[in-house]
Amino acid sequence: MKKIIAIIRNEKVEETKSALMKIGVNGVTFLHVAGRGLQKGLIPSRLPAGGCPPYIGRHPLRTQDDVPVPGHPASRPTENERESGFLPKRMLIIVANDSDVRPIIDALIATNRTGCHGDGKIFVCPMISAIRVRNGEQGDSALV
Amino acid sequence: MKMIWAIIRPEYSQKVIDALEKTGISAMTRLHVTGHGAEIGITAGLVNYSEIPKEMLMLVLSDIDVAHAVKIISTTAKTWQKENPGHGAVGDGKIFVTYVEDAYTIRTAETRRNGSGPPGKTGTTV
Numbered sequence: 486m487k488k489i490i491a492i493i494r495n496e497k498v499e500e501t502k503s504a505l506m507k508i509g510v511n512g513v514t515f516l517h518v519a520g521r522g523l524q525k526g527l528i529p530s531r532l533p534a535g536g537c538p539p540y541i542g543r544h545p546l547r548t549q550d551d552v553p554v555p556g557h558p559a560s561r562p563t564e565n566e567r568e569s570g571f572l573p574k575r576m577l578i579i580v581a582n583d584s585d586v587r588p589i590i591d592a593l594i595a596t597n598r599t600g601c602h603g604d605g606k607i608f609v610c611p612m613i614s615a616i617r618v619r620n621g622e623q624g625d626s627a628l629v
Numbered sequence: 630m631k632m633i634w635a636i637i638r639p640e641y642s643q644k645v646i647d648a649l650e651k652t653g654i655s656a657m658t659r660l661h662v663t664g665h666g667a668e669i670g671i672t673a674g675l676v677n678y679s680e681i682p683k684e685m686l687m688l689v690l691s692d693i694d695v696a697h698a699v700k701i702i703s704t705t706a707k708t709w710q711k712e713n714p715g716h717g718a719v720g721d722g723k724i725f726v727t728y729v730e731d732a733y734t735i736r737t738a739e740t741r742r743n744g745s746g747p748p749g750k751t752g753t754t755v
Contacts, residue, residue, distance in 0.1 A: 490632075492658055493735070518687075520658035525650075571659060590733060597735045604735035608689055610632060611728055 486612040486625065487586050491577040492520060492605040493597045498575050504596040505579075508588050512628070514578040519571035524602050574605065580612055582625055630729040630741065631695045635686045636662065637706040637722040642684040648705040649688075654698055660685040668719050683722065689729055699724055 493501060498515065505513060581589055590607055597604055617627040637645060642659065649657070663680040670679035690698055702724055707717040732741045 487730070491735075516660060518658050518660050520656075520687075522656045525655045574658065576658065576660075594733065594735055594738050598738060600736055602736060606689070607731075607733040607735065608632060608729050609731040611730060 486615060486628070487581055487583060488610045488612040489577070489579040489581060489586065489589060489593075489607060490610065491579075491593050491597075491607045492518065492574050493577065493593070494599075494603065494605065495573055495575050497597050501577070501593065501596050504592045505589070508592050510579060510581065510585070510589055510592075512579065516576040516578070518574050518576045520574045521570045521572060522603065522606070525570045572603070580615055580628060582628060630689060630691055630732060632727045632729045633686070633688045633690065633695065633698060633702075634725040634727070635688075635702050635706070635722065636664070636683050636724075637686065637702070638708070638720065639682055639684045641706045641708075642686065645686065645702055645705045648701050649698065652697065652701060654688065654690065654694065654701075656688070658687040660687070666720065666723070681720065689732060695726060699726065 502513070505511075577593075579589060586609060590609070593607055614623060615625075615627040616623050635645070639661075646657070646659075649655070661682065662685045663682050665679045665681055670677055670681055672678070686702070688698060707715075707721055710716060710718055730742070733739065
């Protein structure tokens with residue numbers, strides 16, 4: 486059993502949901518997070534039309550580009566977060582059987598890859614067990 | 630490759646982020662969470678507040694950087710007590726470290742498997 490943690494763009498969430506649905510993955514947890522990568526958040530989190538933004542450093546346009554998801558205070562960056570380059574992102578947590586990990590990762594990459602900085606990361610961690618709260622089922626059968 | 634989940638006081642998170650950035654660790658994700666530890670929150674009079682706002686930082690680092698990052702977080706996120714300097718206070722938080730088997734960069738579809746590849750220099754995440 487593996488835990489897949491993916492950090493993706495906000496605007497790719499719906500697309501990702503339907504892509505996961507298509508390969509039969511229905512159990513997904515979404516979190517509103519703020520984050521930055523090795524570029525320290527110095528590029529717009531929102532994709533502009535046509536081409537990737539170059540490395541631009543801090544510039545006045547950035548505040549317009551980082552539009553947080555409305556109605557979610559957790560995803561709204563504070564002044565401090567803007568200063569340190571934290572951009573609103575979405576975190577996905579999927580727990581899957583070992584054999585399902587590869588198709589899930591392929592689907593996530595195929596859907597979220599734009600080739601621009603800020604596409605996100607996927608981490609795969611070992612998971613020891615899962616328990617269904619409803620009936621106490623344990624192990625692989627709790628995932629289905 | 631290891632994943633660090635650090636739960637710290639919100640008022641200290643900026644300090645911790647700056648301290649990590651100073652040593653070259655700039656890639657991280659932060660979450661607003663609520664929770665309590667073994668002290669079961671704060672009790673004021675008859676009311677118990679068990680959902681105390683905290684910040685959670687998630688970092689993925691190569692093995693050699695983990696001890697370094699944990700040391701920075703634990704020293705920076707500690708509150709300073711006048712009567713008991715260097716000891717911190719209840720509610721300063723926890724740091725958890727877990728394994729990461731694979732890491733993918735979505736932009737390039739590159740994989741970095743645990744244990745393979747050159748050891749990263751300080752501050753290089755995956």
